[in-house]
Amino acid sequence: MVTAPDTARDLATPMPSGGDRVAVLLMGYGEVESYEDFAHYNEQALNLLTAKFAPVPTWVYPPLARLLALFDFHEWNHQHDHFISPHNAIFERQRAGIERCLQEHWGHEVQVFKAFNFCAPFLPHQVLNEIKQQGFDRILIYPLLVVDSIFTSGIAIEQVNHALANLADGSDHWVKGQRYIPSFYDQPAYIALLAKLVEERIATDLAVAHLPSQIGIVLMNHGCPHQAKGFTTGIQESQRLYDLVREQLMHRYPLISVGWLNHDTPLIEWTQPNATLAAKNLINLGATAIVFMPIGFATENHETLLDVEHIVQMLRRQRPDVTYVQMACVNDHPDFLSMVATWAHPQIADLLSEQARVVNLHRAAQPSHESHDHSHYSHGHTHENGHPHHH
Known part of the structure; x- marks a missing residue:
């Protein structure tokens, strides 16, 4: 070693x-x-x-x-x-x-x-x-x-x-x-760590003054536009991440919502609810404390710091009676x-x-007709239109 x-x-x-x-x-x-x-x-x-x-x-x-x-x-x-x-x-x-x-x-x-x-x-x-x-x-x-x-x-x-x-x-x-x-959005170890960090923060900062049912938790994902020219946007994976973390927490803390940190762009539909709306919704359901936990970010950045700080400041002006807790990403947690x-x-x-694999760059430019097809072998399978089935 x-x-x-x-x-x-x-x-x-x-x-x-x-x-x-x-x-x-x-x-x-x-x-x-x-x-x-x-x-x-x-x-x-x-x-x-x-x-x-x-x-x-x-x-x-x-x-x-x-x-x-x-x-x-x-x-x-x-x-x-x-x-x-x-x-x-x-x-x-x-x-x-x-x-x-x-x-x-x-x-x-x-x-x-x-x-x-x-x-x-x-x-x-x-x-x-x-x-x-x-x-x-x-x-x-x-x-x-x-x-x-x-x-x-x-x-x-x-x-x-x-x-x-x-x-x-x-x-x-x-x-x-x-x-x-x-x-690693669905890795059990990552899910368990996120839930553990939330529970530890609630125990140290909120449990003495708030009932579990009064503690709202906003699990923040990276916002996504709904359309990305046919590319995978990550919405489904992010939603799955939220669902898995929520399952770890919901039996103790029923007020949980996803909150998307969006980059609102004109004419573009973004994921909802955004983190601001998510917190307001939980407050309307009786939350006296709100925990903002970034689950879709592994490393602290201006979004998890400045954007969330803006949200907290705005909410505090509107509802100063509510306690707000801004948590960090997993960062360099051991x-x-x-x-x-x-x-x-x-x-x-x-x-x-494994044995080293040598990639010959010149072969990438060879015409596609030089590749093998099944018609050269004894199988002889064809499509109904009579064309050979290629690899």
Whole structure:
């Protein structure tokens, strides 16, 4: 058993050859740490996210990104006293903690690299180039995002594929093994941790002054547009996540509602009820305390902090008699980091044990008629119209 160093990656430590190692590519959104980066960040988000559901011409993106940057600057700098998102720092703690857990089992055969969808110098193509330069040829793609959708893991894979295409050299691709870990919205360990955190917070902050039936719980999911040009939106998976957590809590706390954190866009139908309406509904049913718990987010960000803070402030002005509790995401909770590492073990074992697969890039351009079909074999099955059934 080898214990990982406290540093993010100890590059001075001798490493095994590339074929004996796995690079875990931990992927998240990332958030700006310098206000000067707002416009670039927004343009990236418009290209990768908004384009999937909003009919906005691409030439509008640069000026729109600069306009949105002005609103971001006003909100973060003036309304929230020079706010800097803790997302990237938390994500680094998640990366380092997951790497420690993995290296306790695998030693330095495994390293964890972080990549952000929107933030240099950790854009996927930059990090994959680093992975390539360090001699890795087996990659585990691991979006640390609760729900699979075109807005989460979809854009992560899109960016990875673009990067791998641009980093190819020669006829054979340098990547010899690849695995992927999907979202964890229905993983029992994650569901149990969310319910446990809510129960612990109620016990410490609310139980002495509020009956269980008077404690409203808003379980907050990432808002989704109902249409995304045919892509999977993540609504069904997010609803399932809410249902599973609610089942863990409802026998003690009957006032529970999903609350979607939407990015309301003109002409776009978003998930309902939003978190504000969900809280109002619970108050109307007699809740004297409201707990806001983000379940659809693994890492703290401006939505779980600033957006929820806006909601709480507005509700407090309208109903000052109600107690409001704003909870944090799972972030770098030791139980969460441990389970994330546990989910990776089978895929890492496969990557280390399987024979390297060489992908010849030139063969991808061969005409499709060169592929085999069943008509060349003894089966001779055909469709009713007489055409051979192809693979």
